[in-house]
Amino acid sequence: MRMSAGVEWAVHCCVVLSQAEHPVPSSRLASLHGVSKTYLAKHLQALARAGIARPTEGRDGGYVLMRPPEQISVLDVVQAIDGPEPAFRCTEIRQQGELAAPPEQCRKICGVAKVMADAERAWRTSLSATSIADLAGSFDTSGMRRVLRS
Amino acid sequence: MRMSAGVEWAVHCCVVLSQAEHPVPSSRLASLHGVSKTYLAKHLQALARAGIARPTEGRDGGYVLMRPPEQISVLDVVQAIDGPEPAFRCTEIRQQGELAAPPEQCRKICGVAKVMADAERAWRTSLSATSIADLAGSFDTSGMRRVLRS
DNA sequence: GTACACGTACTCGGATAAGACGTGTCCGAGTGCTGGGGG
């Protein structure tokens, strides 16, 4: 199970955006973090589709957070980049093969799928407990703001 | 983020093996669940490498669980198939680009990585709370045993 | 009747292709600023 590397980029970008007072272009965000400009742009589009950041076109344009950083959880960013569908997808193999269970036993969710769903729920709950604002507190925001002004 | 489909197969196979009294060949496990024989064999090898199931060669051979099903957690099976490495891999982009943090600020783990690690820990804890024996209780084990004897 | 040796059928195991997805890149369309000219 592997999470897209773009998630890390997106979270860091959100932290930077939470400290910016003006729109920040995707190319600037890329050079700030030392990553590919064009590929980061792709992920920022995903943030825009999810309603987390808003792009401004034209000169002096860039991305701005659409909500206060306290109201953006890490889970929001992860799901924006990685997709909202769960990692485990039950293919209902309990209904296939020689020991296929009869349909009347399959009204309830498969026990395997339930365990996986519970685990993913715990994962999401943990991610949603931290906001971008919380994360920003663990970084050197003063230096971040200084670099953003220059 | 996607989990390997083989995880579902492996968990169901472990449930079946917990009800079997004799070794069950991989080809039998495949036809019982209606999945590819050869591909399932590959995943069963992973279970063997992880010390969960043991293969027996020759005629009347097959796989047998190496531990009582109460002592095999769903997490054990998931990690055997999907690998033990975490889904999120921090690439330390806080040390790259224009706003690279100085090394003395990087002795502690990156805040982003910490949030992800905590979430995955919650996920693993949830998965380890359920054993193969618990799962077997949610299936029709009597029918399973009947089919296995035939 | 018993023990041994052989043949066979079955098992696992690793090495080998095909497909899907994440990763990375490129160029075109659209927009807001800015400088110059006219009123």
Add this chain to the structure above:
DNA sequence: CCCCCAGCACTCGGACACGTCTTATCCGAGTACGTGTAC
């Protein structure tokens, strides 16, 4: 001095290749059982 307009540079956005991992398959090596034979 103020307003309007054209040009421009910059931005985003979607369409296009590449590499890697998951998925899927095949064939060979090895082993335990069953049978036939010799003692």
